[in-house]
Amino acid sequence: MEIYSLLEKVRTQKPVIHHLTNWVTIYDCANIVKVFGASPVMAHAKEESGDMAKIASALVLNIGTLTPEFVESMKIAAKSANENGIPVILDVCGAGATKFRDDKCFELLNEVRIDIIKGNASEVARIAGEDVMTKGVDATEIEKDLLVLAKNLANARHCTVVITGKEDIICNPKKCYIVKNGTEIMSHIVGTGCMATSVIGTFAAVEKNLAKASVAGLVCFEIAAELAEKESKGAGSFKANLFDAVYNLNKEQIEKMQKIDE
Amino acid sequence: MEIYSLLEKVRTQKPVIHHLTNWVTIYDCANIVKVFGASPVMAHAKEESGDMAKIASALVLNIGTLTPEFVESMKIAAKSANENGIPVILDVCGAGATKFRDDKCFELLNEVRIDIIKGNASEVARIAGEDVMTKGVDATEIEKDLLVLAKNLANARHCTVVITGKEDIICNPKKCYIVKNGTEIMSHIVGTGCMATSVIGTFAAVEKNLAKASVAGLVCFEIAAELAEKESKGAGSFKANLFDAVYNLNKEQIEKMQKIDE
Amino acid sequence: MEIYSLLEKVRTQKPVIHHLTNWVTIYDCANIVKVFGASPVMAHAKEESGDMAKIASALVLNIGTLTPEFVESMKIAAKSANENGIPVILDVCGAGATKFRDDKCFELLNEVRIDIIKGNASEVARIAGEDVMTKGVDATEIEKDLLVLAKNLANARHCTVVITGKEDIICNPKKCYIVKNGTEIMSHIVGTGCMATSVIGTFAAVEKNLAKASVAGLVCFEIAAELAEKESKGAGSFKANLFDAVYNLNKEQIEKMQKIDE
Numbered sequence: 001m002e003i004y005s006l007l008e009k010v011r012t013q014k015p016v017i018h019h020l021t022n023w024v025t026i027y028d029c030a031n032i033v034k035v036f037g038a039s040p041v042m043a044h045a046k047e048e049s050g051d052m053a054k055i056a057s058a059l060v061l062n063i064g065t066l067t068p069e070f071v072e073s074m075k076i077a078a079k080s081a082n083e084n085g086i087p088v089i090l091d092v093c094g095a096g097a098t099k100f101r102d103d104k105c106f107e108l109l110n111e112v113r114i115d116i117i118k119g120n121a122s123e124v125a126r127i128a129g130e131d132v133m134t135k136g137v138d139a140t141e142i143e144k145d146l147l148v149l150a151k152n153l154a155n156a157r158h159c160t161v162v163i164t165g166k167e168d169i170i171c172n173p174k175k176c177y178i179v180k181n182g183t184e185i186m187s188h189i190v191g192t193g194c195m196a197t198s199v200i201g202t203f204a205a206v207e208k209n210l211a212k213a214s215v216a217g218l219v220c221f222e223i224a225a226e227l228a229e230k231e232s233k234g235a236g237s238f239k240a241n242l243f244d245a246v247y248n249l250n251k252e253q254i255e256k257m258q259k260i261d262e
Numbered sequence: 263m264e265i266y267s268l269l270e271k272v273r274t275q276k277p278v279i280h281h282l283t284n285w286v287t288i289y290d291c292a293n294i295v296k297v298f299g300a301s302p303v304m305a306h307a308k309e310e311s312g313d314m315a316k317i318a319s320a321l322v323l324n325i326g327t328l329t330p331e332f333v334e335s336m337k338i339a340a341k342s343a344n345e346n347g348i349p350v351i352l353d354v355c356g357a358g359a360t361k362f363r364d365d366k367c368f369e370l371l372n373e374v375r376i377d378i379i380k381g382n383a384s385e386v387a388r389i390a391g392e393d394v395m396t397k398g399v400d401a402t403e404i405e406k407d408l409l410v411l412a413k414n415l416a417n418a419r420h421c422t423v424v425i426t427g428k429e430d431i432i433c434n435p436k437k438c439y440i441v442k443n444g445t446e447i448m449s450h451i452v453g454t455g456c457m458a459t460s461v462i463g464t465f466a467a468v469e470k471n472l473a474k475a476s477v478a479g480l481v482c483f484e485i486a487a488e489l490a491e492k493e494s495k496g497a498g499s500f501k502a503n504l505f506d507a508v509y510n511l512n513k514e515q516i517e518k519m520q521k522i523d524e
Numbered sequence: 525m526e527i528y529s530l531l532e533k534v535r536t537q538k539p540v541i542h543h544l545t546n547w548v549t550i551y552d553c554a555n556i557v558k559v560f561g562a563s564p565v566m567a568h569a570k571e572e573s574g575d576m577a578k579i580a581s582a583l584v585l586n587i588g589t590l591t592p593e594f595v596e597s598m599k600i601a602a603k604s605a606n607e608n609g610i611p612v613i614l615d616v617c618g619a620g621a622t623k624f625r626d627d628k629c630f631e632l633l634n635e636v637r638i639d640i641i642k643g644n645a646s647e648v649a650r651i652a653g654e655d656v657m658t659k660g661v662d663a664t665e666i667e668k669d670l671l672v673l674a675k676n677l678a679n680a681r682h683c684t685v686v687i688t689g690k691e692d693i694i695c696n697p698k699k700c701y702i703v704k705n706g707t708e709i710m711s712h713i714v715g716t717g718c719m720a721t722s723v724i725g726t727f728a729a730v731e732k733n734l735a736k737a738s739v740a741g742l743v744c745f746e747i748a749a750e751l752a753e754k755e756s757k758g759a760g761s762f763k764a765n766l767f768d769a770v771y772n773l774n775k776e777q778i779e780k781m782q783k784i785d786e
Contacts, residue, residue, distance in 0.1 A: 023547055024288050024304050030548050031714040035759045040714065041621070042548050045591040048624040055621065067307040097303070097317065100310040188509065190293040190302065235297045236505025243760025247712070286550050286566050329569040359565070359579065362572040450771070452555040452564065497559045498767025 003258060004251040006207050006216040011037035015057035015205035017198065018081075020044050020074045022064025022093065025194040029060070032195040035246045036220075038202045046073040050080035057205035060198050061114075062091040063104060071104050078112035087204040088112065091197040092119040096126035109157065116210050117153065118162040118197050121146055128153040151176060160210040164196055168218050172211040179215055180259035181222035183229045185238050196221055215260060223257045224249055265520060266513040268469050268478040273299035277319035277467035279460065280343075282306050282336045284326025284355065287456040291322070294457040297508045298482075300464045308335040312342035319467035322460050323376075324353040325366060333366050340374035349466040349475075350374065353459040354381040358388035371419065378472050379415065380424040380459050383408055390415040409438060422472040426458055430480050434473040441477055442521035443484035445491045447500050458483055477522060485519045486511055527782060528775040530731050530740040535561035539581035539729035541722065542605075544568050544598045546588025546617065549718040553584070556719040559770045560744075562726045570597040574604035581729035584722050585638075586615040587628060595628050602636035611728040611737075612636065615721040616643040620650035633681065640734050641677065642686040642721050645670055652677040671700060684734040688720055692742050696735040703739055704783035705746035707753045709762050720745055739784060747781045748773055 017033050019026070019042045026042060033040035043052040046069070053059050059081040061074050081088050095105050105127055108114065117127060128149055150161040150171040163169040168179040186192040196218060203217035204210050227249075228241035279295050281288070281304045288304060295302035305314040308331070315321050321343040323336050343350050357367050367389055370376065379389060390411055412423040412433040425431040430441040448454040458480060465479035466472050489511075490503035541557050543550070543566045550566060557564035567576040570593070577583050583605040585598050605612050619629050629651055632638065641651060652673055674685040674695040687693040692703040710716040720742060727741035728734050751773075752765035 022304075023285055024292050026548050027289065027551065027714065031759075034714045035712065041618070042546075042589060043618070043622070043625075044589060045624065047592065048622040051622040051624065065304060065306060068309065094303070094305070098305070098310040098313040100307065100313065101305075188297065189505075190289065190296045232506075234506030234509035235293075236502035236507075236509070239505070240502050240760035240764050243713075243763070244756075244758030245760075247758035247760070284566075285547055286554050289551065327566060327568060330571065356565070356567070360567070360572040360575040362569065362575065363567075450559065451767075452551065452558045494768075496768030496771035497555075498764035498769075498771070501767070502764050 001212060001215060001260065003216045003219050004254045006203055006213070007220055007249065007254070009206040010202055013206055014039050015202065016041055016055055017058050017060060017201050017205060018043065018052050018056035018077065019060045019062070019198065020049060020070065020077055021060060021062035021194065024064060025191040028191040028195050029198040031243065032246065033198050033202050035243050036199060036202050038205065044070060044073050046076050049073045049077035053077045053080040053086060054084055056086060058201040059086055059088045060201035061088065061108065062093050062194055062197060063101065064093040064194065066101065066104055071108065074108060075112055078108070082113045087115040087210060089116040089118060089197060089201045089204060090114045091194065092117060092123045092127050093194065095119060095123040102126060114157070114159055116160045116162060116200060116204065116214060117157065118164070118200060120193065121163055121165055124153065124161065124163045125149060147176060160214060162200060162214050164193060170211050170214045175211060177211060177215045178261040179218045179222065180261065181219055181226060181257065183226050185229050185232070185235065186225050189235045189239055219258045219260065220249060220254065221246070223253060226257065227253065263474060263477060263522065265478045265481050266516045268465055268475070269482055269511065269516070271468040272464055275468055276301050277464065278303055278317055279320050279322060279463050279467060280305065280314050280318035280339065281322045281460065282311060282332065282339055283322060283324035283456065286326060287453040290453040290457050291460040293505065294508065295460050295464050297505050298461060298464050300467065306332060306335050308338050311335045311339035315339045315342040315348060316346055318348060320463040321348055321350045322463035323350065323370065324355050324456055324459060325363065326355040326456065328363065328366055333369065336370060337374055340370070344375045349377040349472060351378040351380060351459060351463045351466060352376045353456065354379060354385045354389050355456065357381060357385040364388060376419070376421055378422045378424060378462060378466065378476060379419065380426070380462060382455065383425055383427055386415065386423065386425045387411060413438060422476060424462060424476050426455060432473050432476045437473060437524070439473060439477045440523040441480045441484065442523065443481055443488060443519065445488050447491050447494070447497065448487050451497045451501055481520050481522065482511060482516065483508070485515060488519065489515065525736060525739060525784065527740045527743050528778045530727055530737070531744055531773065531778070533730040534726055537730055538563050539726065540565055540579055541582050541584060541725050541729060542567065542576050542580035542601065543584045543586070543722065544573060544594065544601055545584060545586035545718065548588060549715040552715040552719050553722040555767065556770065557722050557726050559767050560723060560726050562729065568594060568597050570600050573597045573601035577601045577604040577610060578608055580610060582725040583610055583612045584725035585612065585632065586617050586718055586721060587625065588617040588718065590625065590628055595632065598632060599636055602632070606637045611639040611734060613640040613642060613721060613725045613728060614638045615718065616641060616647045616651050617718065619643060619647040626650060638681070638683055640684045640686060640724060640728065640738060641681065642688070642724060644717065645687055645689055648677065648685065648687045649673060675700060684738060686724065686738050688717060694735050694738045699735060699786070701735060701739045702785040703742045703746065704785065705743055705750060705781065707750050709753050709756070709759065710749050713759045713763055743782045743784065744773060744778065745770070747777060750781065751777065
C-alpha cells in the first residue's frame with residue numbers, strides 16, 4: 001500500500017477535518033490533525049455544525065462526553081456530510097458503559113450514514129450486538145474472534161469497521177487488514193485512541209477507499225508512537241515526542257517500519 | 263504509613279475514577295489518573311452520570327467551570343455514589359469568587375454526602391463560613407489557623423478535609439496530618455490543584471481511611487513534582503517531566519522523600 | 525517601547541484575566557496567562573460571568589466553539605467589564621466560516637464595547653465587511669492592504685485592531701505598529717493564535733494604551749517562540765519549550781530580539 005503518498009496528500013491538500021468530539025481530548029484531536037498537516041475545525045453548535053461540515057473533507061464524531069443536545073448537533077453535521085459526499089467517522093468511545101451511551105450510538109448508526117465505525121474490542125462488540133461490559137475506556141478481553149466480528153459488522157452496516165488494540169483490525173465488506181504497529185505505552189496515556197480516530201478521519205479526506213485510508217492513518221500514527229517511545233523517559237515525554245515524530249515522519253521510516261497483514 | 267503499598271494497589275486494581283470536573287484541566291485530570299495506573303471516566307450528561315458512578319470506585323467533583331445544569335448532574339452522580347458506598351471528593355475550586363459559586367458549593371454539601379472536601383486555604387475557609395476573598399484560583403494568605411479550620415470543618419461536616427498549599431493539611435474528625443512535600447513551581451502552572459484532587463480520588467478508591475488515602479495521594483504526586491523539577495528548564499518541561507515522574511515512581515523514592523507530620 | 529517594564533508589571537501585579545473562550549485551547553489559554561505570571565479565570569455560566577468580570581483586570585472573549593447560550597454569557601461578562609472600565613478583547617476565531625459565526629461576531633461588536641478586535645487576516649477582513657472565505661482556522665491570502673484594513677476598522681469601531689500573521693499589524697485610530705517577531709512553526713500547532721489573544725489580554729490589564737499593550741504582549745510571546753524553536757525537534761517539544769521560554773523570558777532577550785516598526 002502506498003502509505004507515504006497518502007501522507008503527502010494530507011500535507012499538500014491540507015483538508016479541513018470537522019469534529020464533534022469529547023471535551024477531554026479535544027485539544028489533542030485538533031493538534032494531531034494539525035501536526036499531520038491538515039486543518040482541524042471543532043464546531044458543535046447545532047446552528048453551524050451542518051454548514052461547517054459542508055466546507056470540510058471529513059467529519060469525525062466521538063461520543064466520549066456526549067449529551068442529548070450534542071448528539072443532535074452530530075446528526076445535523078452528519079446529514080450535511082452525507083448529502084455532500086463527505087466521509088463520516090464515528091468513535092464509539094465508551095460504548096457499553098451505560099445504556100444511554102449505547103442508545104445514542106444506535107441512534108446515530110440508524111439515523112445517519114456512518115462510513116467508518118471505530119472503537120476498541122469491547123466497544124465495537126457492543127455495537128455489533130455482543131454482550132460485553134466496558135470497564136472505563138480500556139479494552140476488556142473478549143472471547144469472540146475479532147476479525148469475524150469486524151467483518152460481520154462491516155457487512156451488516158455496509159461500512160468500514162476499525163477495531164484498535166495491540167493489533168488493529170480494519171474490515172470493509174470485501175477485505176480485512178491487520179496493522180501490527182504501535183507500542184504498549186500508547187495505552188498508558190489518555191488520548192491516543194481519540195487521536196487515532198482523528199487521524200483516520202484525516203486520511204479518509206484524501207483516499208476514497210476508507211479501509212485503505214484507515215490502515216494508512218493507523219500505520220503512520222503508530223510508527224510515530226514507536227519512534228517516540230525510543231526517545232522517552234515516561235508517559236509525559238512520550239506524548240511530546242509523539243507529536244515530534246508525526247511532524248518529522250518520512251518515507252523511509254514508513255516503508256521500513258510498516259507492519260500490515262492483508 | 264504504607265504509601266507505596268497503596269500506590270501498588272492503584273496500579274494493580276486499576277480502579278475506575280468517575281469525574282465531573284472543569285473544562286480547563288479535564289485532560290490533565292484524566293491523564294494523571296491514567297498515568298498513576300487507574301482508569302479515568304468523565305461523563306457529565308445527567309442521563310448517564312448516575313449509571314457511570316455505579317461502575318466507578320470513586321467520584322471526583324470539581325466546580326471550576328460549573329453551570330446550574332452541571333451541578334444537577336453532579337448531584338445525580340453523587341447520590342448514586344452515596345447509595346453504592348463509593349467515596350465522593352469535592353474540589354471547591356474558586357469558592358469565594360462569586361456568590362453563585364458559593365451557593366452551589368453549599369447546595370452540593372447539603373444535598374449529597376461529600377466524603378472529602380478539598381481546596382486551597384481561601385476556598386476551604388469560605389466553605390467553613392469564614393469571610394475570605396478569593397483572587398483568581400490562587401491561595402490568598404489568611405490569618406486563621408488552618409489546622410483548626412480543617413479540624414472544625416471535618417467535625418462539622420463529618421468528612422475528611424484537605425487544604426493544599428506550601429504545606430498540605432489533611433484532617434478527619436479524629437486525626438490530622440501535614441504533608442510537606444511538593445515544590446513551588448507547581449503553583450506556576452495551571453492544573454496541579456485539580457490533578458491533586460483526581461489523585462486523592464484515585465487513592466480513595468483503594469483505601470477506606472480517606473485521610474490516609476489523601477495523604478498517600480498527595481505524597482506520591484508531590485514527590486513526583488519534586489523529582490520532575492530537578493529535570494526541568496521551566497514550566498513547560500516541568501509538566502512533561504511530572505507525568506514521567508509519576509509513571510516511574512518507585513518504592514525507594516517514596517520512602518526516602520516522604521515528609522509527613524502526624 | 526518599554527516592553528520589559530510591562531512584563532514586569534504583569535509578573536508583579538498578577539492581574540486576574542477572565543476568559544470566555546473555546547473548549548479546544550482553554551487549557552493553553554489559562555496556562556500561558558499563568559506562566560506569564562498573571563492569574564487566569566475561566567467562568568462561563570451566565571449566573572456568574574458578570575460577577576467574575578468585576579474582579580478581573582481584563583476580559584478575553586474567543587468564539588472558537590460558540591453557541592447562542594455561550595454568546596449570551598459573553599455579553600453579560602462584557603457589559604459588566606464595560607461598566608467597570610475593564611478592557612475587553614475579542615478573538616474573532618473562525619469568522620467567515622459560517623453565517624452563524626459572523627452573525628454572532630457582529631452581535632457582540634454591536635451590543636457591547638469591544639476594546640481590541642483580534643484575528644488573522646481573513647477573519648478580520650470578514651469583520652471589516654470584506655468578502656473573504658475562511659478555510660479552517662488558518663489565514664488565507666487576501667489582496668487588500670492589511671494595514672489599511674486594520675486602520676479603517678479601528679476608526680470605524682473606535683478600538684484597537686490586531687491582525688496576526690507572518691507580520692502582526694496593530695492599529696488604533698491614531699497609530700499603527702508592525703511586529704515582526706515569531707516563527708513559522710507557531711502555525712503548525714493548534715493554540716498559538718488563541719494564546720496570543722490571552723497574552724494580549726494579560727498585557728491590556730497593566731497598560732491603558734491598548735495598542736502598546738498588544739504590541740508588548742505579542743513581542744514577548746513571539747520572542748519566546750523564537751527561543752523555543754531553537755531547542756526543538758518538532759511540534760511537540762516546541763510547545764513544551766514555548767512555556768519554558770515564556771517562564772524564563774528576561775530583559776536582555778526582549779531588548780535584543782524585539783522587531784517593531786512604528
